[in-house]
Amino acid sequence: xxxxxxxxxxxxxxxxxxxxxxxxxxxxxxxxxxxxxxxxxxxxxxxxxxxxxxxxxxxxxxxxxxxxxxxxxxxxxxxxxxxxxxxxxxxxxxxxxxxxxxxxxxxxxxxxxxxxxxxxxxxxxxxxxxxxxxxxxxxxxxxxxxxxxxxxxxxxxxxxxxxxxxxxxxxxxxxxxxxxxxxxxxxxxxxxxxxxxxxxxxxxxxxxxxxxxxxxxxxxxxxxxxxxxxxxxxxxxxxxxxxxxxxxxxxxxxxxxxxxxxxxxxxxxxxxxxxxxxxxxxxxxxxxxxxxxxxxxxxxxxxxxxxxxx
Amino acid sequence: xxxxxxxxxxxxxxxxxxxxxxxxxxxxxxxxxxxxxxxxxxxxxxxxxxxxxxxxxxxxxxxxxxxxxxxxxxxxxxxxxxxxxxxxxxxxxxxxxxxxxxxxxxxxxxxxxxxxxxxxxxxxxxxxxxxxxxxxxxxxxxxxxxxxxxxxxxxxxxxxxxxxxxxxxxxxxxxxxxxxxxxxxxxxxxxxxxxxxxxxxxxxxxxxxxxxxxxxxxxxxxxxxxxxxxxxxxxxxxxxxxxxxxxxxxxxxxxxxxxxxxxxxxxxxxxxxxxxxxxxxxxxxxxxxxxxxxxxxxxxxxxxxxxxxxxxxxxxxxxxxxxxxxxxxxxxxxxxxxxxxxxxxxxxxxxxxxxxxxxxxxxxxxxxxxxxxxxxx
Amino acid sequence: xxxxxxxxxxxxxxxxxxxxxxxxxxxxxxxxxxxxxxxxxxxxxxxxxxxxxxxxxxxxxxxxxxxxxxxxxxxxxxxxxxxxxxxxxxxxxxxxxxxxxxxxxxxxxxxxxxxxxxxxxxxxxxxxxxxxxxxxxxxxxxxxxxxxxxxxxxxxxxxxxxxxxxxxxxxxxxxxxxxxxxxxxxxxxxxxxxxxxxxxxxxxxxxxxxxxxxxxxxxxxxxxxxxxxxxxxxxxxxxxxxxxxxxxxxxxxxxxxxxxxxxxxxxxxxxx
Numbered sequence: 001x002x003x004x005x006x007x008x009x010x011x012x013x014x015x016x017x018x019x020x021x022x023x024x025x026x027x028x029x030x031x032x033x034x035x036x037x038x039x040x041x042x043x044x045x046x047x048x049x050x051x052x053x054x055x056x057x058x059x060x061x062x063x064x065x066x067x068x069x070x071x072x073x074x075x076x077x078x079x080x081x082x083x084x085x086x087x088x089x090x091x092x093x094x095x096x097x098x099x100x101x102x103x104x105x106x107x108x109x110x111x112x113x114x115x116x117x118x119x120x121x122x123x124x125x126x127x128x129x130x131x132x133x134x135x136x137x138x139x140x141x142x143x144x145x146x147x148x149x150x151x152x153x154x155x156x157x158x159x160x161x162x163x164x165x166x167x168x169x170x171x172x173x174x175x176x177x178x179x180x181x182x183x184x185x186x187x188x189x190x191x192x193x194x195x196x197x198x199x200x201x202x203x204x205x206x207x208x209x210x211x212x213x214x215x216x217x218x219x220x221x222x223x224x225x226x227x228x229x230x231x232x233x234x235x236x237x238x239x240x241x242x243x244x245x246x247x248x249x250x251x252x253x254x255x256x257x258x259x260x261x262x263x264x265x266x267x268x269x270x271x272x273x274x275x276x277x278x279x280x281x282x283x284x285x286x287x288x289x290x291x292x293x294x295x296x297x298x299x300x301x302x303x304x305x306x307x308x309x310x
Numbered sequence: 311x312x313x314x315x316x317x318x319x320x321x322x323x324x325x326x327x328x329x330x331x332x333x334x335x336x337x338x339x340x341x342x343x344x345x346x347x348x349x350x351x352x353x354x355x356x357x358x359x360x361x362x363x364x365x366x367x368x369x370x371x372x373x374x375x376x377x378x379x380x381x382x383x384x385x386x387x388x389x390x391x392x393x394x395x396x397x398x399x400x401x402x403x404x405x406x407x408x409x410x411x412x413x414x415x416x417x418x419x420x421x422x423x424x425x426x427x428x429x430x431x432x433x434x435x436x437x438x439x440x441x442x443x444x445x446x447x448x449x450x451x452x453x454x455x456x457x458x459x460x461x462x463x464x465x466x467x468x469x470x471x472x473x474x475x476x477x478x479x480x481x482x483x484x485x486x487x488x489x490x491x492x493x494x495x496x497x498x499x500x501x502x503x504x505x506x507x508x509x510x511x512x513x514x515x516x517x518x519x520x521x522x523x524x525x526x527x528x529x530x531x532x533x534x535x536x537x538x539x540x541x542x543x544x545x546x547x548x549x550x551x552x553x554x555x556x557x558x559x560x561x562x563x564x565x566x567x568x569x570x571x572x573x574x575x576x577x578x579x580x581x582x583x584x585x586x587x588x589x590x591x592x593x594x595x596x597x598x599x600x601x602x603x604x605x606x607x608x609x610x611x612x613x614x615x616x617x618x619x620x621x622x623x624x625x626x627x628x629x630x631x632x633x634x635x636x637x638x639x640x641x642x643x644x645x646x647x648x649x650x651x652x653x654x655x656x657x658x659x660x661x662x663x664x665x666x667x668x669x670x671x672x673x674x675x676x677x678x679x680x681x682x683x684x685x686x687x
Numbered sequence: 688x689x690x691x692x693x694x695x696x697x698x699x700x701x702x703x704x705x706x707x708x709x710x711x712x713x714x715x716x717x718x719x720x721x722x723x724x725x726x727x728x729x730x731x732x733x734x735x736x737x738x739x740x741x742x743x744x745x746x747x748x749x750x751x752x753x754x755x756x757x758x759x760x761x762x763x764x765x766x767x768x769x770x771x772x773x774x775x776x777x778x779x780x781x782x783x784x785x786x787x788x789x790x791x792x793x794x795x796x797x798x799x800x801x802x803x804x805x806x807x808x809x810x811x812x813x814x815x816x817x818x819x820x821x822x823x824x825x826x827x828x829x830x831x832x833x834x835x836x837x838x839x840x841x842x843x844x845x846x847x848x849x850x851x852x853x854x855x856x857x858x859x860x861x862x863x864x865x866x867x868x869x870x871x872x873x874x875x876x877x878x879x880x881x882x883x884x885x886x887x888x889x890x891x892x893x894x895x896x897x898x899x900x901x902x903x904x905x906x907x908x909x910x911x912x913x914x915x916x917x918x919x920x921x922x923x924x925x926x927x928x929x930x931x932x933x934x935x936x937x938x939x940x941x942x943x944x945x946x947x948x949x950x951x952x953x954x955x956x957x958x959x
Contacts, residue, residue, distance in 0.1 A: 402855065
């Protein structure tokens with residue numbers, strides 16, 4: 001035993017192998033994911049920035065070249081772009097308020113025990129798993145239809161005038177569909193948050209003489225803080241890029257009433273073939289998303305640090 | 311079985327200050343074990359004892375010095391190739407494997423033949439009395455049983471070195487005493503060089519053949535339990551080893567190099583201590599263990615500590631008394647039948663050869679030529 | 688608990704559940720109707736069910752199975768690729784964190800904030816020149832890239848729940864990186880990995896943006912299949928519903944199974 005050990009001692013290449021010997025090849029484990037994201041997200045993003053400064057229309061292949069800020073100035077002078085920006089913000093804001101508010105109420109409801117709660121909860125979260133294109137078609141035809149839709153039938157039954165939802169309240173209709181899909185998500189996550197609330201905290205605050213509202217305000221809401229943040233972050237990501245619901249129902253109309261940024265870019269790229277302009281608009285969408293990300297990612301970073309100190 | 315040698319071992323974390331990591335977790339660590347020795351690393355939390363063990367394990371790289379096992383420098387060798395076994399504080403059993411599979415895992419990785427694995431695991435299980443548990447998953451075991459499985463996982467491999475990182479700290483007090491004895495028995499039987507980390511000095515004293523006392527990443531003293539108790543190298547070791555802790559008083563050494571005086575207290579150093587002549591007139595820390603104090607009636611002794619009793623704790627066999635002398639908190643362990651009450655004025659004395667003296671600047675013990683002292687390795 | 692309140696609660700709970708579920712229920716009911724009963728001013732709740740609409744839906748376009756197969760291929764393979772990339776990265780970050788770990792993880796999550804339209808044009812042009820338009824492979828890569836940030840995030844938070852001691856114990860027991868990952872970590876994180884995979888599968892299956900822009904016929908998935916009913920004003924509601932049922936049912940059932948585990952991973956450890 002000893003002879004073998006002595007033979008192996010004093011290897012000359014200490015410094016070189018130091019990192020590899022004391023742990024796994026961390027860099028090589030991370031590299032595939034990092035490279036994949038670089039190739040599929042960051043490189044194309046860089047190309048988008050490049051195109052945004054080019055004259056590039058697939059219909060006019062001869063007119064290529066550096067465009068300077070021209071695409072951006074066209075964009076900023078296009079009222080449709082501004083309305084698309086406003087529509088995007090309205091959509092994100094309204095859907096966040098509805099889904100989080102409704103999700104919280106439903107989470108509190110499903111946090112109580114009642115007969116068949118498990119099945120009821122499972123039914124209630126189902127919309128989250130429905131393909132958005134299907135949501136669009138089902139709502140557009142079978143619920144929102146001014147004559148044959150369920151909503152119209154309900155209005156008539158109540159003696160009211162049926163509403164042509166998509167024609168008269170297009171944005172509201174879109175918000176209803178997206179909220180229908182995403183309220184279950186908020187419900188699911190907030191419910192899990194509620195269930196992780198330690199029983200002794202509730203008992204302590206009750207012994208301190210708090211009423212239901214104080215208990216909710218001072219114990220439940222602070223406890224849900226982090227979870228709410230996660231809900232808002234993930235929903236923002238998806239709401240900012242809403243596409244299928246609009247594509248399947250209003251196609252951005254009537255007029256430009258429901259054209260949000262993704263749909264605007266889609267139209268200018270695939271119907272006007274204007275690569276330069278749509279790239280410039282895409283940069284706008286990225287900037288907008290980054291404004292959201294700036295605030296939300298901070299939470300993730302903060303949460304990481306908190307986790308690290310555990 | 312192996313001789314483990316640590317030469318100037320150091321651990322420095324880069325980017326000192328950030329994230330609470332100390333700049334020097336371990337510094338200048340030197341130790342050579344005997345083959346089959348039971349070494350205990352003890353110290354307060356954050357003293358670097360666990361880091362030292364993790365460096366021996368190979369879970370962390372030493373940034374300085376070298377670690378040799380049987381003469382072979384393993385500083386650059388991965389943990390899995392060092393032929394050591396470790397018992398973790400959390401036991402770190404694999405939750406998805408049965409007890410048998412937990413113990414067999416290392417052997418399977420080494421591609422031992424099936425019957426061999428069976429045999430070794432069964433033997434280890436018998437030694438630890440967990441044969442009946444082999445088919446269970448860790449979650450179905452009690453704390454003590456998990457502890458045994460963790461030990462079993464280590465011994466089944468017959469490694470060169472055992473490392474135990476506070477293995478008993480998750481057990482309740484009764485079980486801890488039992489397991490302590492069991493680990494010592496196991497060590498006598500297997501004679502594998504063992505490093506044992508603990509923050510509990512009682513555990514250290516009862517288990518270690520030699521004890522390494524650490525503080526702030528540095529070794530304070532390496533000695534047998536007896537020597538640590540009788541000849542602590544410095545103020546820290548003196549206060550850390552022994553329960554209740556040693557009492558300390560700041561006193562001035564008289565012109566004859568024998569009499570120590572405080573505002574009210576008087577203590578007498580052993581007349582055999584010639585060396586004290588160099589410290590005449592200096593202020594020193596005087597240390598006396600609680601168990602070496604005893605009450606006295608009158609002024610006839612040279613060593614006297616007088617104060618008002620603050621706390622009395624009758625424990626049956628002994629009575630613990632706390633009082634304040636010259637602004638220092640003094641604990642004394644008196645006979646169980648001593649009659650004292652709070653508020654009494656009590657005078658205590660002690661033998662001059664039970665007195666420990668420390669330099670107030672360096673906090674080192676004043677060297678003493680004493681019958682009890684043994685040389686450190 | 689007082690029985691009265693409990694019954695009241697149950698009524699409200701079930702009412703809410705049925706309202707949320709109603710559009711799906713209505714779709715399922717309509718799928719079993721004839722076109723005449725489906726297209727009625729007064730909703731027909733009682734009718735004699737027929738499978739006719741399913742039959743016609745199956746033959747729509749290139750036939751349901753063409754699209755379903757593409758959907759299955761793209762979502763399953765993209766999920767597997769996502770897992771294969773996410774697991775090693777999450778393993779390294781969870782068990783061997785360095786100073787750059789936080790940054791890398793946050794960077795990965797932040798790429799999810801790049802909207803698809805932000806990279807649509809270059810990807811379309813590159814795909815066009817590489818011949819990846821209208822191929823399963825092209826879609827698979829996009830789905831994997833789309834899901835990867837969330838998958839890394841989820842797997843990371845599952846791994847974080849495994850004590851680091853276990854990895855170190857495996858190291859001391861003599862297991863290499865791959866052995867530790869396969870024999871120790873993956874079995875422990877299996878429920879979490881399964882739900883991560885299921886969520887990725889659901890997102891990929893339901894994805895519409897790339898499926899509608901990058902695909903024509905060959906690689907067409909169920910999203911464009913369903914979208915092709917868009918222009919069918921009125922006359923084919925039963926068929927549209929039948930096709931929709933065929934499209935969403937497998938995923939809803941998967942979702943029901945995964946719901947609990949999924950949430951834990953998505954909350955990034957905010958819920959224990």
